[in-house]
Amino acid sequence: MALKNSSKPKKIGVVGVGSFGAAIANMLAEKNEVMVYARKEEIVEEINSVHTASGREINPSIQATFDPEELCRSCNILFFMVPSAAFVDVVRRFAPHLYPFHLIIHGTKGLALNLGPGESLETVQKLRRSQILTMSEVILQETVSVRVGCLAGPNISKELSLGQPAATVIASKYNEVILEGQRLLRSEKFQVYGNSDIIGVELSGVLKNIIAIAAGAIAGLGLGENAKGLLISRGMVEMVHLSKALGGSVQSVIGLAGVGDLVTTCNSVDSRNFTVGFRLAKGETLDQILSTMDEVAEGVNTVRIIDAFIKTAGIRAPITENLHRVLFEDLPIAEALHFLMKYPFSVDVDFV
Numbered sequence: 001m002a003l004k005n006s007s008k009p010k011k012i013g014v015v016g017v018g019s020f021g022a023a024i025a026n027m028l029a030e031k032n033e034v035m036v037y038a039r040k041e042e043i044v045e046e047i048n049s050v051h052t053a054s055g056r057e058i059n060p061s062i063q064a065t066f067d068p069e070e071l072c073r074s075c076n077i078l079f080f081m082v083p084s085a086a087f088v089d090v091v092r093r094f095a096p097h098l099y100p101f102h103l104i105i106h107g108t109k110g111l112a113l114n115l116g117p118g119e120s121l122e123t124v125q126k127l128r129r130s131q132i133l134t135m136s137e138v139i140l141q142e143t144v145s146v147r148v149g150c151l152a153g154p155n156i157s158k159e160l161s162l163g164q165p166a167a168t169v170i171a172s173k174y175n176e177v178i179l180e181g182q183r184l185l186r187s188e189k190f191q192v193y194g195n196s197d198i199i200g201v202e203l204s205g206v207l208k209n210i211i212a213i214a215a216g217a218i219a220g221l222g223l224g225e226n227a228k229g230l231l232i233s234r235g236m237v238e239m240v241h242l243s244k245a246l247g248g249s250v251q252s253v254i255g256l257a258g259v260g261d262l263v264t265t266c267n268s269v270d271s272r273n274f275t276v277g278f279r280l281a282k283g284e285t286l287d288q289i290l291s292t293m294d295e296v297a298e299g300v301n302t303v304r305i306i307d308a309f310i311k312t313a314g315i316r317a318p319i320t321e322n323l324h325r326v327l328f329e330d331l332p333i334a335e336a337l338h339f340l341m342k343y344p345f346s347v348d349v350d351f352v
């Protein structure tokens, strides 16, 4: 059924009620009518009857559905809050029900691949930029939506759920998307900045996860705060070079969604990426860690994608390269650190 402008729906939709989706849905519900989508019938029933989602508190005013069509019919603004590994599938499920009037903002800090049929990261010889998609690029590729934005910043969901003060960036080529995001989310406890460099903001949120895994490893090895400061500063420089190579601006990396989130994630035991590094340093294997984590640590897959890209593009990104060897090539962490300490970094800041 085609929707006319006069019948434009008014609720705000949230797709995915995991850790971050639940936190954002609750914040949106403070001043808006909200409907959430969960793929499992039992989660929908849990939300609608006892107002929790897998035990996470959900504002009692929030309604849930497992029908993408109902969500798209009821809402004109949708927040996609699912991990990157599921993003293409989820967007394809929603695509038949989306119209150009729908405004979409996503909060996903991961990448997808745009490969040919039967191809995978293991089989492609080279990984070019055109074969890597940010989540806004997935939405634009898979749907008729045009007004697309992302939400990124230092936003550990546990802290947001406790009502602790924080800020985020809404990035979009369309000022209207930024203004809507600010109108919906801004509060006394939550500041919302705008940025027109959506690719740079998405990449900032994606790339900081790599450095956060390394920060967790440094903490797990008990190497101290000097080493952490060294990693964060070299990590920021690496993020700038990678982001520029992938189409983002320097300014976005040194802003809230880049350096702001980098500092938070590199210091928080509530960060899943930090936790992966910490547990690796304590001697667990990657398989052991991932099989016992309930929530997604996007940085692991991001390391694989970025490592393949830099090898193709001929870029040096020593932290990512060494982390790839630790995660996927059995290099002991101590050796990776030894290698990094000998790496001939000589210029402090070389991107301005």
Ligand SMILES: NC(=O)C1=CN([C@@H]2O[C@H](COP(=O)(O)OP(=O)(O)OC[C@H]3O[C@@H](n4cnc5c(N)ncnc54)[C@H](OP(=O)(O)O)[C@@H]3O)[C@@H](O)[C@H]2O)C=CC1
Residues within 6 Å of the ligand: 016, 017, 018, 019, 020, 021, 038, 039, 040, 081, 082, 083, 084, 086, 089, 090, 107, 108, 109, 110, 155, 156, 157, 158, 294, 295, 296, 298
């Ligand atoms: N948690 C945080 O502090 C923050 C997270 N982010 C980003 O947000 C994104 C989501 O993270 P987070 O909420 O923590 O992840 P979680 O692992 O907590 O939750 C993921 C959610 O996505 C749903 N989901 C997974 N696969 C599918 C699918 N195929 N179809 C429909 N729904 C699906 C899950 O549903 P089900 O229960 O059915 O599996 C679950 O509700 C990530 O990219 C993360 O980097 C960004 C900022 C902060």
Ligand SMILES: O=C(CO)COP(=O)(O)O
Residues within 6 Å of the ligand: 109, 153, 154, 155, 156, 157, 209, 212, 261, 264, 265, 270, 271, 272, 273, 274, 296, 297, 298
């Ligand atoms: O991006 C986040 C906070 O801004 C959450 O980080 P983790 O995915 O590592 O938990």
